[in-house]
Amino acid sequence: METMDPPLAETRPESEPVLVEELGQNVNEIFVKVDELEKRLNEVEQFFSKTNKKQSNTSKASSVLKDKDKDKQLSSFRRRQQDASRREAAATKRMQDLMRQFYGLLRQHIFSHKWVEPFMQPVDVVGLKLDDYYEIIEKPMDFSTITNKLEAKDGTGYKNVREVCADVRLVFKNAMKYNDERNDFHVMAKTLLAKFEEKWLQLLPKVDEEDERRKREEAEAQFDMQLAQEVAHAKMARDLNTELDVVDKSLERMKEVVLQNCRKMSTEEKKALMTVLTQLSPEDLNKALLIVAQNNPNFQANGQEVDLDIDAQSESTLWKLKFFVKDLLQKQGKSPTSMGGNTITTTNTNINTNQNKRKKEINEAQPKPPQKRNKKA
Structure with a gap:
Protein backbone atom coordinates (compact mmCIF):
# COMPACT_ATOMS: atom_id res chain seq x y z
CA MET A 1 0.00 0.00 0.00
CA GLU A 2 1.26 3.47 -0.80
CA THR A 3 2.36 6.05 1.73
CA MET A 4 -0.31 7.45 4.00
CA ASP A 5 0.99 11.01 4.39
CA PRO A 6 -1.60 13.41 2.92
CA PRO A 7 0.19 16.02 0.78
CA LEU A 8 -1.42 19.44 0.58
CA ALA A 9 -3.36 20.31 -2.51
CA GLU A 10 -1.19 21.24 -5.45
CA THR A 11 -3.43 24.23 -6.17
CA ARG A 12 -3.84 26.24 -2.98
CA PRO A 13 -6.04 29.26 -2.33
CA GLU A 14 -4.17 32.52 -1.82
CA SER A 15 -4.81 32.37 1.92
CA GLU A 16 -3.42 28.84 2.34
CA PRO A 17 0.31 29.77 2.68
CA VAL A 18 -0.71 31.94 5.61
CA LEU A 19 -2.57 28.96 7.09
CA VAL A 20 0.48 26.72 6.77
CA GLU A 21 2.67 29.38 8.37
CA GLU A 22 0.23 29.75 11.25
CA LEU A 23 0.14 25.98 11.74
CA GLY A 24 3.92 25.86 11.89
CA GLN A 25 3.96 28.63 14.48
CA ASN A 26 1.28 26.88 16.54
CA VAL A 27 3.22 23.62 16.43
CA ASN A 28 6.36 25.37 17.71
CA GLU A 29 4.38 26.97 20.52
CA ILE A 30 2.92 23.61 21.48
CA PHE A 31 6.39 22.03 21.54
CA VAL A 32 7.60 24.75 23.91
CA LYS A 33 4.50 24.32 26.07
CA VAL A 34 4.90 20.54 26.20
CA ASP A 35 8.54 20.88 27.27
CA GLU A 36 7.48 23.21 30.08
CA LEU A 37 4.68 20.87 31.17
CA GLU A 38 7.06 17.91 31.13
CA LYS A 39 9.47 19.67 33.49
CA ARG A 40 6.69 20.55 35.88
CA LEU A 41 5.31 17.03 35.68
CA ASN A 42 8.72 15.58 36.55
CA GLU A 43 8.91 17.91 39.55
CA VAL A 44 5.50 16.75 40.79
CA GLU A 45 6.37 13.07 40.27
CA GLN A 46 9.70 13.39 42.08
CA PHE A 47 8.09 15.21 45.00
CA PHE A 48 5.36 12.62 45.53
CA SER A 49 7.83 9.80 45.01
CA LYS A 50 9.97 11.16 47.86
CA THR A 51 6.88 11.88 49.96
CA ASN A 52 5.58 8.31 49.60
CA LYS A 53 9.01 6.93 50.51
CA LYS A 54 9.17 9.07 53.65
CA GLN A 55 5.66 8.07 54.66
CA SER A 56 6.47 4.39 54.28
CA ASN A 57 9.38 4.84 56.70
CA THR A 58 7.44 6.92 59.21
CA SER A 59 4.31 5.36 60.65
CA LYS A 60 3.22 8.61 62.27
CA ALA A 61 3.38 10.58 59.04
CA SER A 62 1.61 7.76 57.23
CA SER A 63 -1.26 7.73 59.69
CA VAL A 64 -1.56 11.50 59.82
CA LEU A 65 -1.67 11.84 56.05
CA LYS A 66 -4.49 9.35 55.43
CA ASP A 67 -7.10 10.61 53.02
CA LYS A 68 -9.84 10.67 55.66
CA ASP A 69 -7.72 13.00 57.81
CA LYS A 70 -6.55 15.28 54.99
CA ASP A 71 -9.27 17.89 55.31
CA LYS A 72 -8.97 18.00 59.09
CA GLN A 73 -5.19 18.29 58.98
CA LEU A 74 -5.31 20.91 56.25
CA SER A 75 -7.76 23.02 58.24
CA SER A 76 -5.57 22.73 61.33
CA PHE A 77 -2.52 23.58 59.24
CA ARG A 78 -4.12 26.77 57.94
CA ARG A 79 -5.01 27.85 61.45
CA ARG A 80 -1.46 27.22 62.64
CA GLN A 81 -0.11 29.12 59.66
CA GLN A 82 -2.14 32.16 60.64
CA ASP A 83 -0.70 32.31 64.14
CA ALA A 84 2.79 30.93 63.35
CA SER A 85 4.44 34.27 64.09
CA ARG A 86 2.56 34.48 67.37
CA ARG A 87 3.72 31.01 68.40
CA GLU A 88 7.31 31.83 67.50
CA ALA A 89 7.19 35.06 69.48
CA ALA A 90 5.75 33.19 72.48
CA ALA A 91 8.51 30.56 72.29
CA THR A 92 11.17 33.28 72.10
CA LYS A 93 9.69 35.01 75.14
CA ARG A 94 9.65 31.78 77.14
CA MET A 95 13.30 31.13 76.33
CA GLN A 96 14.23 34.66 77.30
CA ASP A 97 12.48 34.14 80.65
CA LEU A 98 14.48 30.96 81.21
CA MET A 99 17.67 32.80 80.31
CA ARG A 100 16.89 35.50 82.87
CA GLN A 101 16.20 32.88 85.54
CA PHE A 102 19.44 31.13 84.70
CA TYR A 103 21.38 34.39 84.80
CA GLY A 104 19.78 35.16 88.15
CA LEU A 105 20.93 31.77 89.39
CA LEU A 106 24.50 32.58 88.38
CA ARG A 107 24.51 36.03 90.01
CA GLN A 108 22.91 34.84 93.25
CA HIS A 109 24.76 31.58 93.84
CA ILE A 110 27.97 31.68 91.75
CA PHE A 111 29.05 35.26 91.03
CA SER A 112 28.52 36.19 94.69
CA HIS A 113 30.72 33.36 95.96
CA LYS A 114 34.08 34.29 97.45
CA TRP A 115 35.96 31.79 95.29
CA VAL A 116 34.57 32.89 91.90
CA GLU A 117 37.11 35.66 91.19
CA PRO A 118 39.75 33.45 89.41
CA PHE A 119 37.04 32.32 86.98
CA MET A 120 35.54 35.69 86.07
CA GLN A 121 38.16 36.60 83.45
CA PRO A 122 40.10 34.61 80.83
CA VAL A 123 43.18 32.83 82.18
CA ASP A 124 46.31 35.04 81.86
CA VAL A 125 48.32 32.42 80.01
CA VAL A 126 51.21 34.75 79.17
CA GLY A 127 51.42 36.52 82.55
CA LEU A 128 51.31 33.23 84.47
CA LYS A 129 53.67 31.62 81.95
CA LEU A 130 51.36 28.67 81.36
CA ASP A 131 53.16 27.47 78.23
CA ASP A 132 51.25 24.19 77.99
CA TYR A 133 47.79 25.62 78.73
CA TYR A 134 46.46 25.51 75.14
CA GLU A 135 47.88 22.03 74.67
CA ILE A 136 45.76 20.77 77.57
CA ILE A 137 42.69 22.99 77.30
CA GLU A 138 40.95 22.79 73.92
CA LYS A 139 38.31 25.47 74.56
CA PRO A 140 39.07 28.09 77.22
CA MET A 141 36.02 29.60 78.96
CA ASP A 142 35.32 32.20 81.66
CA PHE A 143 32.31 34.03 83.10
CA SER A 144 32.98 37.37 81.39
CA THR A 145 32.72 35.58 78.02
CA ILE A 146 29.51 33.89 79.17
CA THR A 147 28.02 37.18 80.35
CA ASN A 148 28.84 38.91 77.06
CA LYS A 149 27.14 36.15 75.09
CA LEU A 150 24.10 36.30 77.37
CA GLU A 151 23.76 40.03 76.77
CA ALA A 152 24.55 39.93 73.03
CA LYS A 153 21.89 41.46 70.77
CA ASP A 154 23.49 40.77 67.38
CA GLY A 155 22.47 37.12 67.08
CA THR A 156 25.82 35.77 68.34
CA GLY A 157 24.46 34.98 71.78
CA TYR A 158 23.12 31.74 73.24
CA LYS A 159 20.12 30.10 71.59
CA ASN A 160 18.95 28.21 74.67
CA VAL A 161 19.70 27.66 78.36
CA ARG A 162 21.47 24.34 77.83
CA GLU A 163 24.18 26.08 75.80
CA VAL A 164 24.84 28.43 78.73
CA CYS A 165 24.87 25.53 81.15
CA ALA A 166 27.47 23.71 79.04
CA ASP A 167 29.80 26.75 79.09
CA VAL A 168 29.43 27.20 82.88
CA ARG A 169 30.46 23.60 83.41
CA LEU A 170 33.36 24.11 80.99
CA VAL A 171 34.74 26.96 83.14
CA PHE A 172 35.08 24.70 86.15
CA LYS A 173 36.09 21.53 84.29
CA ASN A 174 38.93 23.36 82.51
CA ALA A 175 40.32 24.45 85.89
CA MET A 176 39.98 20.96 87.28
CA LYS A 177 41.61 19.45 84.20
CA TYR A 178 44.62 21.76 84.14
CA ASN A 179 45.27 21.85 87.90
CA ASP A 180 46.13 18.94 90.17
CA GLU A 181 43.48 17.72 92.62
CA ARG A 182 45.44 19.20 95.53
CA ASN A 183 45.71 22.57 93.81
CA ASP A 184 43.53 25.35 95.25
CA PHE A 185 42.07 26.23 91.84
CA HIS A 186 41.02 22.63 91.35
CA VAL A 187 39.33 22.53 94.78
CA MET A 188 37.55 25.87 94.23
CA ALA A 189 36.35 24.84 90.78
CA LYS A 190 35.07 21.49 92.07
CA THR A 191 33.21 23.17 94.94
CA LEU A 192 31.60 25.80 92.70
CA LEU A 193 30.63 23.17 90.12
CA ALA A 194 28.85 21.10 92.78
CA LYS A 195 26.98 24.20 93.97
CA PHE A 196 26.00 25.08 90.38
CA GLU A 197 24.71 21.55 89.67
CA GLU A 198 22.57 21.73 92.81
CA LYS A 199 20.90 24.98 91.71
CA TRP A 200 20.68 23.80 88.09
CA LEU A 201 18.54 20.83 89.17
CA GLN A 202 15.95 23.30 90.49
CA LEU A 203 15.63 24.96 87.11
CA LEU A 204 15.92 21.76 85.03
CA PRO A 205 12.19 20.76 85.09
CA LYS A 206 11.26 24.06 83.43
CA VAL A 207 14.03 23.59 80.87
CA ASP A 208 12.87 20.04 80.09
CA GLU A 209 9.28 21.21 79.74
CA GLU A 210 10.30 23.94 77.31
CA ASP A 211 12.45 21.49 75.33
CA GLU A 212 9.52 19.11 74.90
CA ARG A 213 7.23 21.92 73.90
CA ARG A 214 9.79 23.18 71.42
CA LYS A 215 10.16 19.72 69.89
CA ARG A 216 6.39 19.44 69.43
CA GLU A 217 6.20 22.83 67.78
CA GLU A 218 9.14 22.06 65.51
CA ALA A 219 7.54 18.74 64.53
CA GLU A 220 4.29 20.57 63.76
CA ALA A 221 6.18 23.18 61.75
CA GLN A 222 7.92 20.43 59.78
CA PHE A 223 4.61 18.70 59.16
CA ASP A 224 3.03 22.00 58.14
CA MET A 225 5.81 22.58 55.63
CA GLN A 226 5.35 19.07 54.21
CA LEU A 227 1.59 19.53 53.99
CA ALA A 228 1.98 22.94 52.37
CA GLN A 229 4.27 21.39 49.75
CA GLU A 230 1.77 18.61 49.13
CA VAL A 231 -1.05 21.11 48.70
CA ALA A 232 1.07 23.17 46.30
CA HIS A 233 2.12 20.15 44.24
CA ALA A 234 -1.43 18.76 44.21
CA LYS A 235 -2.62 22.10 42.81
CA MET A 236 0.22 21.97 40.29
CA ALA A 237 -0.91 18.48 39.24
CA ARG A 238 -4.49 19.73 38.76
CA ASP A 239 -3.26 22.69 36.74
CA LEU A 240 -1.12 20.36 34.62
CA ASN A 241 -4.15 18.21 33.82
CA THR A 242 -6.08 21.30 32.76
CA GLU A 243 -3.22 22.58 30.60
CA LEU A 244 -2.69 19.15 29.03
CA ASP A 245 -6.37 19.07 28.11
CA VAL A 246 -5.93 22.46 26.42
CA VAL A 247 -2.90 21.14 24.49
CA ASP A 248 -4.85 18.03 23.43
CA LYS A 249 -7.74 20.16 22.19
CA SER A 250 -5.33 22.42 20.30
CA LEU A 251 -3.78 19.40 18.63
CA GLU A 252 -7.20 18.08 17.70
CA ARG A 253 -8.14 21.42 16.17
CA MET A 254 -4.88 21.53 14.22
CA LYS A 255 -5.45 17.97 13.03
CA GLU A 256 -8.92 18.94 11.79
CA VAL A 257 -7.50 21.95 9.95
CA VAL A 258 -4.85 19.79 8.30
CA LEU A 259 -7.42 17.17 7.30
CA GLN A 260 -9.76 19.80 5.89
CA ASN A 261 -6.94 21.14 3.71
CA CYS A 262 -5.78 17.79 2.38
CA ARG A 263 -5.83 17.22 -1.36
CA LYS A 264 -8.60 15.07 -2.77
CA MET A 265 -8.01 11.35 -2.69
CA SER A 266 -7.79 9.68 -6.10
Whole structure:
Protein backbone atom coordinates (compact mmCIF):
# COMPACT_ATOMS: atom_id res chain seq x y z
CA MET A 1 0.00 0.00 0.00
CA GLU A 2 1.26 3.47 -0.80
CA THR A 3 2.36 6.05 1.73
CA MET A 4 -0.31 7.45 4.00
CA ASP A 5 0.99 11.01 4.39
CA PRO A 6 -1.60 13.41 2.92
CA PRO A 7 0.19 16.02 0.78
CA LEU A 8 -1.42 19.44 0.58
CA ALA A 9 -3.36 20.31 -2.51
CA GLU A 10 -1.19 21.24 -5.45
CA THR A 11 -3.43 24.23 -6.17
CA ARG A 12 -3.84 26.24 -2.98
CA PRO A 13 -6.04 29.26 -2.33
CA GLU A 14 -4.17 32.52 -1.82
CA SER A 15 -4.81 32.37 1.92
CA GLU A 16 -3.42 28.84 2.34
CA PRO A 17 0.31 29.77 2.68
CA VAL A 18 -0.71 31.94 5.61
CA LEU A 19 -2.57 28.96 7.09
CA VAL A 20 0.48 26.72 6.77
CA GLU A 21 2.67 29.38 8.37
CA GLU A 22 0.23 29.75 11.25
CA LEU A 23 0.14 25.98 11.74
CA GLY A 24 3.92 25.86 11.89
CA GLN A 25 3.96 28.63 14.48
CA ASN A 26 1.28 26.88 16.54
CA VAL A 27 3.22 23.62 16.43
CA ASN A 28 6.36 25.37 17.71
CA GLU A 29 4.38 26.97 20.52
CA ILE A 30 2.92 23.61 21.48
CA PHE A 31 6.39 22.03 21.54
CA VAL A 32 7.60 24.75 23.91
CA LYS A 33 4.50 24.32 26.07
CA VAL A 34 4.90 20.54 26.20
CA ASP A 35 8.54 20.88 27.27
CA GLU A 36 7.48 23.21 30.08
CA LEU A 37 4.68 20.87 31.17
CA GLU A 38 7.06 17.91 31.13
CA LYS A 39 9.47 19.67 33.49
CA ARG A 40 6.69 20.55 35.88
CA LEU A 41 5.31 17.03 35.68
CA ASN A 42 8.72 15.58 36.55
CA GLU A 43 8.91 17.91 39.55
CA VAL A 44 5.50 16.75 40.79
CA GLU A 45 6.37 13.07 40.27
CA GLN A 46 9.70 13.39 42.08
CA PHE A 47 8.09 15.21 45.00
CA PHE A 48 5.36 12.62 45.53
CA SER A 49 7.83 9.80 45.01
CA LYS A 50 9.97 11.16 47.86
CA THR A 51 6.88 11.88 49.96
CA ASN A 52 5.58 8.31 49.60
CA LYS A 53 9.01 6.93 50.51
CA LYS A 54 9.17 9.07 53.65
CA GLN A 55 5.66 8.07 54.66
CA SER A 56 6.47 4.39 54.28
CA ASN A 57 9.38 4.84 56.70
CA THR A 58 7.44 6.92 59.21
CA SER A 59 4.31 5.36 60.65
CA LYS A 60 3.22 8.61 62.27
CA ALA A 61 3.38 10.58 59.04
CA SER A 62 1.61 7.76 57.23
CA SER A 63 -1.26 7.73 59.69
CA VAL A 64 -1.56 11.50 59.82
CA LEU A 65 -1.67 11.84 56.05
CA LYS A 66 -4.49 9.35 55.43
CA ASP A 67 -7.10 10.61 53.02
CA LYS A 68 -9.84 10.67 55.66
CA ASP A 69 -7.72 13.00 57.81
CA LYS A 70 -6.55 15.28 54.99
CA ASP A 71 -9.27 17.89 55.31
CA LYS A 72 -8.97 18.00 59.09
CA GLN A 73 -5.19 18.29 58.98
CA LEU A 74 -5.31 20.91 56.25
CA SER A 75 -7.76 23.02 58.24
CA SER A 76 -5.57 22.73 61.33
CA PHE A 77 -2.52 23.58 59.24
CA ARG A 78 -4.12 26.77 57.94
CA ARG A 79 -5.01 27.85 61.45
CA ARG A 80 -1.46 27.22 62.64
CA GLN A 81 -0.11 29.12 59.66
CA GLN A 82 -2.14 32.16 60.64
CA ASP A 83 -0.70 32.31 64.14
CA ALA A 84 2.79 30.93 63.35
CA SER A 85 4.44 34.27 64.09
CA ARG A 86 2.56 34.48 67.37
CA ARG A 87 3.72 31.01 68.40
CA GLU A 88 7.31 31.83 67.50
CA ALA A 89 7.19 35.06 69.48
CA ALA A 90 5.75 33.19 72.48
CA ALA A 91 8.51 30.56 72.29
CA THR A 92 11.17 33.28 72.10
CA LYS A 93 9.69 35.01 75.14
CA ARG A 94 9.65 31.78 77.14
CA MET A 95 13.30 31.13 76.33
CA GLN A 96 14.23 34.66 77.30
CA ASP A 97 12.48 34.14 80.65
CA LEU A 98 14.48 30.96 81.21
CA MET A 99 17.67 32.80 80.31
CA ARG A 100 16.89 35.50 82.87
CA GLN A 101 16.20 32.88 85.54
CA PHE A 102 19.44 31.13 84.70
CA TYR A 103 21.38 34.39 84.80
CA GLY A 104 19.78 35.16 88.15
CA LEU A 105 20.93 31.77 89.39
CA LEU A 106 24.50 32.58 88.38
CA ARG A 107 24.51 36.03 90.01
CA GLN A 108 22.91 34.84 93.25
CA HIS A 109 24.76 31.58 93.84
CA ILE A 110 27.97 31.68 91.75
CA PHE A 111 29.05 35.26 91.03
CA SER A 112 28.52 36.19 94.69
CA HIS A 113 30.72 33.36 95.96
CA LYS A 114 34.08 34.29 97.45
CA TRP A 115 35.96 31.79 95.29
CA VAL A 116 34.57 32.89 91.90
CA GLU A 117 37.11 35.66 91.19
CA PRO A 118 39.75 33.45 89.41
CA PHE A 119 37.04 32.32 86.98
CA MET A 120 35.54 35.69 86.07
CA GLN A 121 38.16 36.60 83.45
CA PRO A 122 40.10 34.61 80.83
CA VAL A 123 43.18 32.83 82.18
CA ASP A 124 46.31 35.04 81.86
CA VAL A 125 48.32 32.42 80.01
CA VAL A 126 51.21 34.75 79.17
CA GLY A 127 51.42 36.52 82.55
CA LEU A 128 51.31 33.23 84.47
CA LYS A 129 53.67 31.62 81.95
CA LEU A 130 51.36 28.67 81.36
CA ASP A 131 53.16 27.47 78.23
CA ASP A 132 51.25 24.19 77.99
CA TYR A 133 47.79 25.62 78.73
CA TYR A 134 46.46 25.51 75.14
CA GLU A 135 47.88 22.03 74.67
CA ILE A 136 45.76 20.77 77.57
CA ILE A 137 42.69 22.99 77.30
CA GLU A 138 40.95 22.79 73.92
CA LYS A 139 38.31 25.47 74.56
CA PRO A 140 39.07 28.09 77.22
CA MET A 141 36.02 29.60 78.96
CA ASP A 142 35.32 32.20 81.66
CA PHE A 143 32.31 34.03 83.10
CA SER A 144 32.98 37.37 81.39
CA THR A 145 32.72 35.58 78.02
CA ILE A 146 29.51 33.89 79.17
CA THR A 147 28.02 37.18 80.35
CA ASN A 148 28.84 38.91 77.06
CA LYS A 149 27.14 36.15 75.09
CA LEU A 150 24.10 36.30 77.37
CA GLU A 151 23.76 40.03 76.77
CA ALA A 152 24.55 39.93 73.03
CA LYS A 153 21.89 41.46 70.77
CA ASP A 154 23.49 40.77 67.38
CA GLY A 155 22.47 37.12 67.08
CA THR A 156 25.82 35.77 68.34
CA GLY A 157 24.46 34.98 71.78
CA TYR A 158 23.12 31.74 73.24
CA LYS A 159 20.12 30.10 71.59
CA ASN A 160 18.95 28.21 74.67
CA VAL A 161 19.70 27.66 78.36
CA ARG A 162 21.47 24.34 77.83
CA GLU A 163 24.18 26.08 75.80
CA VAL A 164 24.84 28.43 78.73
CA CYS A 165 24.87 25.53 81.15
CA ALA A 166 27.47 23.71 79.04
CA ASP A 167 29.80 26.75 79.09
CA VAL A 168 29.43 27.20 82.88
CA ARG A 169 30.46 23.60 83.41
CA LEU A 170 33.36 24.11 80.99
CA VAL A 171 34.74 26.96 83.14
CA PHE A 172 35.08 24.70 86.15
CA LYS A 173 36.09 21.53 84.29
CA ASN A 174 38.93 23.36 82.51
CA ALA A 175 40.32 24.45 85.89
CA MET A 176 39.98 20.96 87.28
CA LYS A 177 41.61 19.45 84.20
CA TYR A 178 44.62 21.76 84.14
CA ASN A 179 45.27 21.85 87.90
CA ASP A 180 46.13 18.94 90.17
CA GLU A 181 43.48 17.72 92.62
CA ARG A 182 45.44 19.20 95.53
CA ASN A 183 45.71 22.57 93.81
CA ASP A 184 43.53 25.35 95.25
CA PHE A 185 42.07 26.23 91.84
CA HIS A 186 41.02 22.63 91.35
CA VAL A 187 39.33 22.53 94.78
CA MET A 188 37.55 25.87 94.23
CA ALA A 189 36.35 24.84 90.78
CA LYS A 190 35.07 21.49 92.07
CA THR A 191 33.21 23.17 94.94
CA LEU A 192 31.60 25.80 92.70
CA LEU A 193 30.63 23.17 90.12
CA ALA A 194 28.85 21.10 92.78
CA LYS A 195 26.98 24.20 93.97
CA PHE A 196 26.00 25.08 90.38
CA GLU A 197 24.71 21.55 89.67
CA GLU A 198 22.57 21.73 92.81
CA LYS A 199 20.90 24.98 91.71
CA TRP A 200 20.68 23.80 88.09
CA LEU A 201 18.54 20.83 89.17
CA GLN A 202 15.95 23.30 90.49
CA LEU A 203 15.63 24.96 87.11
CA LEU A 204 15.92 21.76 85.03
CA PRO A 205 12.19 20.76 85.09
CA LYS A 206 11.26 24.06 83.43
CA VAL A 207 14.03 23.59 80.87
CA ASP A 208 12.87 20.04 80.09
CA GLU A 209 9.28 21.21 79.74
CA GLU A 210 10.30 23.94 77.31
CA ASP A 211 12.45 21.49 75.33
CA GLU A 212 9.52 19.11 74.90
CA ARG A 213 7.23 21.92 73.90
CA ARG A 214 9.79 23.18 71.42
CA LYS A 215 10.16 19.72 69.89
CA ARG A 216 6.39 19.44 69.43
CA GLU A 217 6.20 22.83 67.78
CA GLU A 218 9.14 22.06 65.51
CA ALA A 219 7.54 18.74 64.53
CA GLU A 220 4.29 20.57 63.76
CA ALA A 221 6.18 23.18 61.75
CA GLN A 222 7.92 20.43 59.78
CA PHE A 223 4.61 18.70 59.16
CA ASP A 224 3.03 22.00 58.14
CA MET A 225 5.81 22.58 55.63
CA GLN A 226 5.35 19.07 54.21
CA LEU A 227 1.59 19.53 53.99
CA ALA A 228 1.98 22.94 52.37
CA GLN A 229 4.27 21.39 49.75
CA GLU A 230 1.77 18.61 49.13
CA VAL A 231 -1.05 21.11 48.70
CA ALA A 232 1.07 23.17 46.30
CA HIS A 233 2.12 20.15 44.24
CA ALA A 234 -1.43 18.76 44.21
CA LYS A 235 -2.62 22.10 42.81
CA MET A 236 0.22 21.97 40.29
CA ALA A 237 -0.91 18.48 39.24
CA ARG A 238 -4.49 19.73 38.76
CA ASP A 239 -3.26 22.69 36.74
CA LEU A 240 -1.12 20.36 34.62
CA ASN A 241 -4.15 18.21 33.82
CA THR A 242 -6.08 21.30 32.76
CA GLU A 243 -3.22 22.58 30.60
CA LEU A 244 -2.69 19.15 29.03
CA ASP A 245 -6.37 19.07 28.11
CA VAL A 246 -5.93 22.46 26.42
CA VAL A 247 -2.90 21.14 24.49
CA ASP A 248 -4.85 18.03 23.43
CA LYS A 249 -7.74 20.16 22.19
CA SER A 250 -5.33 22.42 20.30
CA LEU A 251 -3.78 19.40 18.63
CA GLU A 252 -7.20 18.08 17.70
CA ARG A 253 -8.14 21.42 16.17
CA MET A 254 -4.88 21.53 14.22
CA LYS A 255 -5.45 17.97 13.03
CA GLU A 256 -8.92 18.94 11.79
CA VAL A 257 -7.50 21.95 9.95
CA VAL A 258 -4.85 19.79 8.30
CA LEU A 259 -7.42 17.17 7.30
CA GLN A 260 -9.76 19.80 5.89
CA ASN A 261 -6.94 21.14 3.71
CA CYS A 262 -5.78 17.79 2.38
CA ARG A 263 -5.83 17.22 -1.36
CA LYS A 264 -8.60 15.07 -2.77
CA MET A 265 -8.01 11.35 -2.69
CA SER A 266 -7.79 9.68 -6.10
CA THR A 267 -10.04 6.84 -7.23
CA GLU A 268 -7.12 4.41 -7.06
CA GLU A 269 -6.37 5.48 -3.51
CA LYS A 270 -10.00 4.99 -2.51
CA LYS A 271 -10.02 1.49 -3.98
CA ALA A 272 -6.79 0.66 -2.15
CA LEU A 273 -8.26 1.97 1.08
CA MET A 274 -11.42 -0.12 0.64
CA THR A 275 -9.28 -3.18 -0.02
CA VAL A 276 -7.47 -2.74 3.26
CA LEU A 277 -10.70 -2.02 5.16
CA THR A 278 -12.23 -5.31 4.04
CA GLN A 279 -9.09 -7.14 5.15
CA LEU A 280 -9.40 -5.93 8.75
CA SER A 281 -10.53 -8.10 11.60
CA PRO A 282 -14.14 -7.57 12.75
CA GLU A 283 -12.94 -5.63 15.80
CA ASP A 284 -10.68 -3.29 13.82
CA LEU A 285 -13.29 -2.93 11.10
CA ASN A 286 -15.81 -1.75 13.67
CA LYS A 287 -13.33 0.89 14.81
CA ALA A 288 -12.90 2.08 11.24
CA LEU A 289 -16.68 2.29 10.76
CA LEU A 290 -16.97 4.34 13.92
CA ILE A 291 -14.59 6.88 12.35
CA VAL A 292 -17.03 7.20 9.46
CA ALA A 293 -19.96 7.53 11.88
CA GLN A 294 -18.25 10.37 13.76
CA ASN A 295 -18.43 12.62 10.68
CA ASN A 296 -21.71 11.20 9.36
CA PRO A 297 -24.48 10.95 12.00
CA ASN A 298 -26.77 9.12 9.55
CA PHE A 299 -24.28 6.31 9.01
CA GLN A 300 -25.20 3.12 10.87
CA ALA A 301 -21.99 1.41 11.97
CA ASN A 302 -23.43 -1.28 14.24
CA GLY A 303 -25.36 -3.51 11.86
CA GLN A 304 -24.41 -7.01 10.77
CA GLU A 305 -23.98 -5.68 7.23
CA VAL A 306 -23.03 -2.09 6.47
CA ASP A 307 -23.23 -0.25 3.15
CA LEU A 308 -20.23 2.06 2.88
CA ASP A 309 -20.24 4.45 -0.09
CA ILE A 310 -16.60 5.50 -0.20
CA ASP A 311 -17.30 8.23 -2.76
CA ALA A 312 -19.82 9.87 -0.45
CA GLN A 313 -17.32 10.39 2.37
CA SER A 314 -15.61 13.72 3.04
CA GLU A 315 -11.91 14.12 2.40
CA SER A 316 -11.20 14.45 6.13
CA THR A 317 -13.02 11.15 6.79
CA LEU A 318 -11.08 9.41 4.02
CA TRP A 319 -7.73 10.63 5.36
CA LYS A 320 -8.71 9.67 8.90
CA LEU A 321 -9.46 6.16 7.68
CA LYS A 322 -6.16 6.08 5.82
CA PHE A 323 -4.24 7.21 8.92
CA PHE A 324 -6.10 4.62 10.98
CA VAL A 325 -5.25 1.63 8.78
CA LYS A 326 -1.66 2.82 8.37
CA ASP A 327 -1.12 3.00 12.14
CA LEU A 328 -2.92 -0.30 12.63
CA LEU A 329 -0.82 -2.18 10.10
CA GLN A 330 2.41 -0.68 11.46
CA LYS A 331 1.52 -1.78 15.00
CA GLN A 332 0.65 -5.28 13.82
CA GLY A 333 3.71 -5.50 11.58
CA LYS A 334 1.54 -6.74 8.74
CA SER A 335 1.12 -5.80 5.10
CA PRO A 336 -2.32 -5.47 3.47
CA THR A 337 -1.80 -8.58 1.31
CA SER A 338 -1.11 -10.75 4.37
CA MET A 339 -4.61 -10.27 5.76
CA GLY A 340 -7.60 -12.26 4.51
CA GLY A 341 -10.84 -10.41 3.70
CA ASN A 342 -13.84 -9.82 1.50
CA THR A 343 -13.80 -9.14 -2.23
CA ILE A 344 -14.40 -5.60 -3.46
CA THR A 345 -16.69 -5.12 -6.45
CA THR A 346 -17.59 -1.41 -6.36
CA THR A 347 -16.92 1.64 -4.27
CA ASN A 348 -20.42 1.25 -2.86
CA THR A 349 -19.55 -1.84 -0.85
CA ASN A 350 -21.55 -4.15 1.36
CA ILE A 351 -19.27 -5.04 4.32
CA ASN A 352 -20.00 -8.03 6.53
CA THR A 353 -18.92 -7.06 10.05
CA ASN A 354 -18.81 -10.73 11.09
CA GLN A 355 -16.28 -11.89 8.53
CA ASN A 356 -15.05 -15.01 10.37
CA LYS A 357 -18.55 -16.42 10.65
CA ARG A 358 -19.22 -15.75 6.97
CA LYS A 359 -15.96 -17.44 5.92
CA LYS A 360 -16.89 -20.53 7.90
CA GLU A 361 -20.32 -20.69 6.24
CA ILE A 362 -18.78 -20.38 2.75
CA ASN A 363 -16.19 -23.07 3.43
CA GLU A 364 -18.80 -25.48 4.76
CA ALA A 365 -21.00 -24.91 1.67
CA GLN A 366 -18.24 -25.77 -0.81
CA PRO A 367 -18.07 -29.46 -1.98
CA LYS A 368 -15.12 -31.33 -0.56
CA PRO A 369 -12.82 -33.17 -3.02
CA PRO A 370 -12.76 -36.97 -2.70
CA GLN A 371 -9.93 -38.30 -0.64
CA LYS A 372 -7.33 -40.41 -2.43
CA ARG A 373 -7.00 -43.98 -1.31
CA ASN A 374 -3.89 -46.06 -1.58
CA LYS A 375 -4.31 -49.15 -3.68
CA LYS A 376 -3.44 -52.42 -2.02
CA ALA A 377 -0.75 -54.43 -3.74
